[in-house]
Amino acid sequence: MAVPDKIRQEVNKLREQIEHHNRLYHSLDAPEIPDADFDALVNRLERLEKKYNLVDVKSPSQRIGGEALSEFSQVTHEIAMLSLDKVFDEADLQAFDARLKKRLNKDSPIRYCCEPKVDGIAVSLLYRDGILERAATRGDGVTGEDISHNVRTITNVPLKLKSIKKKSLIEVRGEIFLGKQGFKSLNERAELEGSKVFVNPRNTAAGTIRQLDPKKAARIPLQMYCYNVGLIEGIELPNTLSGIFTLIEKWGLPVNPDRSVQTGIEACLEYCLRLLSKRNSLAYEIDGAVLKVNELKLQQKLGNNARSPRWAMAYKFPAEEKSTTVIDVEFQVGRTGTITPVARLEPVFVGGVTVSNTTLHNMDEIDRLGLRIGDKVVVRRAGDVIPKVVKVIQPTNAKEAKNRRVIKLPDVCPACGSVIEKDGKVLYRCSAGIICPAQRKESIKHFASRSAMDIEGLGDKLVDVLVDEEIISNVADIFTLTAEQLAALDRMGEKSANNIIAAINKSKQTTLPRFLFALGIREVGEATALQLVNHFGDLDKIKAAGTESLERVSDIGPKVAEHISVFFNNKENLALIRSLQQRGISWPKVEIDSQARSLEGQTYVLTGALELMARNEAKEKLLALGAKVAGSVSKNTSCVVAGPGAGSKLTKAEELGVNIINEGEFIALLDDLTN
Numbered sequence: 001m002a003v004p005d006k007i008r009q010e011v012n013k014l015r016e017q018i019e020h021h022n023r024l025y026h027s028l029d030a031p032e033i034p035d036a037d038f039d040a041l042v043n044r045l046e047r048l049e050k051k052y053n054l055v056d057v058k059s060p061s062q063r064i065g066g067e068a069l070s071e072f073s074q075v076t077h078e079i080a081m082l083s084l085d086k087v088f089d090e091a092d093l094q095a096f097d098a099r100l101k102k103r104l105n106k107d108s109p110i111r112y113c114c115e116p117k118v119d120g121i122a123v124s125l126l127y128r129d130g131i132l133e134r135a136a137t138r139g140d141g142v143t144g145e146d147i148s149h150n151v152r153t154i155t156n157v158p159l160k161l162k163s164i165k166k167k168s169l170i171e172v173r174g175e176i177f178l179g180k181q182g183f184k185s186l187n188e189r190a191e192l193e194g195s196k197v198f199v200n201p202r203n204t205a206a207g208t209i210r211q212l213d214p215k216k217a218a219r220i221p222l223q224m225y226c227y228n229v230g231l232i233e234g235i236e237l238p239n240t241l242s243g244i245f246t247l248i249e250k251w252g253l254p255v256n257p258d259r260s261v262q263t264g265i266e267a268c269l270e271y272c273l274r275l276l277s278k279r280n281s282l283a284y285e286i287d288g289a290v291l292k293v294n295e296l297k298l299q300q301k302l303g304n305n306a307r308s309p310r311w312a313m314a315y316k317f318p319a320e321e322k323s324t325t326v327i328d329v330e331f332q333v334g335r336t337g338t339i340t341p342v343a344r345l346e347p348v349f350v351g352g353v354t355v356s357n358t359t360l361h362n363m364d365e366i367d368r369l370g371l372r373i374g375d376k377v378v379v380r381r382a383g384d385v386i387p388k389v390v391k392v393i394q395p396t397n398a399k400e401a402k403n404r405r406v407i408k409l410p411d412v413c414p415a416c417g418s419v420i421e422k423d424g425k426v427l428y429r430c431s432a433g434i435i436c437p438a439q440r441k442e443s444i445k446h447f448a449s450r451s452a453m454d455i456e457g458l459g460d461k462l463v464d465v466l467v468d469e470e471i472i473s474n475v476a477d478i479f480t481l482t483a484e485q486l487a488a489l490d491r492m493g494e495k496s497a498n499n500i501i502a503a504i505n506k507s508k509q510t511t512l513p514r515f516l517f518a519l520g521i522r523e524v525g526e527a528t529a530l531q532l533v534n535h536f537g538d539l540d541k542i543k544a545a546g547t548e549s550l551e552r553v554s555d556i557g558p559k560v561a562e563h564i565s566v567f568f569n570n571k572e573n574l575a576l577i578r579s580l581q582q583r584g585i586s587w588p589k590v591e592i593d594s595q596a597r598s599l600e601g602q603t604y605v606l607t608g609a610l611e612l613m614a615r616n617e618a619k620e621k622l623l624a625l626g627a628k629v630a631g632s633v634s635k636n637t638s639c640v641v642a643g644p645g646a647g648s649k650l651t652k653a654e655e656l657g658v659n660i661i662n663e664g665e666f667i668a669l670l671d672d673l674t675n
């Protein structure tokens with residue numbers, strides 16, 4: 001078929017773009033665009049090449065991404081390290097299974113080894129007579145880079161294999177990655193130190209593994225999961241991939257515990273759905289599931305394509321990073337007057353939801369990102385967290401560059417026109433206090449919200465109307481509202497009005513932690529409210545506490561103690577609490593279980609990666625035992641729990657002679673205290 005010039009040009013352009021992004025991703029560890037955008041380019045190229053018969057061995061559609069960088073010595077993989085084909089929906093996964101059955105001339109269900117597709121970097125480990133001799137990246141599949149110096153710093157990669165008695169050569173392949181907790185701690189540290197924050201765990205891991213200096217790599221708590229063998233000499237292999245996993249595990253190498261063998265494609269689909277539903281709670285990031293034919297004989301029969309084996313398929317999950325455009329930036333006034341820039345985005349489906357706006361936090365964040373209105377950006381939404389603009393994609397042509405507009409902080413509060421004041425290093429605040437309608441509205445919305453007083457039906461829009469029409473002006477006014485007042489509002493039926501009044505009345509029976517949180521004291525979130533109640537037991541004691549005794553509560557530092565003290569020393573706040581109580585708000589008396597609080601008065605610091613327990617869980621357990629969990633080490637620290645990758649906090653603890661325990665000792669301590 002004659003190929004139109006336009007198509008040829010597009011194919012050439014796509015090939016160039018893909019080569020460019022391949023180099024950025026695989027060789028320089030600095031991708032410009034999200035994976036989903038890259039996949040779209042490759043898909044388009046593959047479709048055009050197929051349709052117009054333009055398939056060419058030199059095309060990037062036929063090759064695996066990276067190329068070895070000259071700084072590292074090069075390694076030739078005796079058996080090529082292939083990539084995976086991918087599908088994005090159930091129907092294509094079923095088609096894959098049908099294709100295999102046809103090729104194998106098989107009617108009975110195929111058994112697949114199903115594994116999480118860990119978002120990291122593929123590597124090969126070579127053990128001679130059980131001793132780690134060399135570790136290499138995949139590179140272009142044939143030639144990779146020698147990264148042994150960095151892999152030797154990874155704590156879960158053994159330098160010597162167990163149970164190897166004979167002369168042997170064992171190549172094991174797998175994925176090196178940075179766990180979510182490790183990534184979070186790194187970024188917390190970067191923010192504290194004012195250094196550049198990392199965009200995502202995958203890029204951080206890729207950058208680390210290609211460090212020239214292993215000391216730097218050792219500071220990042222990388223991990224590895226092995227998923228197959230490559231070159232093998234002197235060892236007899238089992239008949240199945242699951243058997244290979246057992247062998248790898250016997251050698252003392254880490255394997256992913258979330259894998260499982262399933263019979264038939266329907267069972268595999270169920271596995272994928274289960275994996276997707278627990279994606280957020282996994283300790284590491286995944287971008288899909290991988291299905292691999294379990295029987296090695298069948299794998300051999302199926303063979304490979306140019307880039308990937310025919311016996312395996314990746315089922316990609318919704319991307320957690322996508323690109324979109326910042327249409328505008330607006331400034332919102334929060335309940336305590338903070339002025340927050342919010343980006344209005346071209347709606348984008350990312351991390352399983354459609355995102356059309358997201359907070360930019362503060363002006364410093366805008367500077368750090370180098371963001372302007374009109375920019376194309378990468379938005380990331382991993383887990384349940386708030387979507388975040390992580391990166392600006394630099395304009396590629398003059399037109400895009402011309403359409404960018406600088407983001408300016410307004411001179412006055414956008415809600416009430418009062419002066420804006422700087423508060424601390426990065427925050428700006430409307431100076432008007434409760435007179436500012438935006439602050440008034442936000443404090444009422446917060447009070448009525450689900451985790452506070454939980455008043456069903458009193459949503460954001462209704463609060464806006466009630467304040468705009470001057471029906472209520474503070475939280476105590478909520479309890480004087482009548483069904484008639486509500487029913488008189490636009491688009492409000494009698495039934496809805498009655499339901500809201502019933503919800504208001506129901507909310508009067510609350511709990512003290514909820515009530516405290518609902519008051520909207522600065523920096524007092526749900527957890528702190530609960531700590532206050534667990535510590536003091538009743539509201540009068542909290543009201544009367546000075547900053548010194550407040551600071552004895554877990555999680556409360558001098559700044560939060562000051563906010564609490566200022567709040568309860570303000571006559572208007574006390575009057576508001578009185579009128580809320582007069583209007584019927586009450587809570588049951590709190591019993592404090594002093595036996596369970598065996599770490600009362602002690603301060604713990606968690607540092608480095610925790611591998612057996614999520615950091616939050618560790619923190620909650622400590623808090624429940626009455627300990628305080630602090631972010632930095634001082635002479636007041638009672639104990640430091642240090643995991644792999646612990647850095648400056650561990651050094652400081654050693655200098656100060658603070659008690660240091662590892663994760664195993666920590667778990668044993670918790671067991672002792674709770675049993």
Ligand code: IVH
Binds near residue numbers: 175
């Ligand atoms: S198997 C021949 N299994 O995904 C098959 N790959 O897109 C080679 N990956 O290069 C890979 N988890 O970096 C396999 N459980 C898993 C994986 C996995 C992550 C990565 C690996 C590979 C890429 C292909």
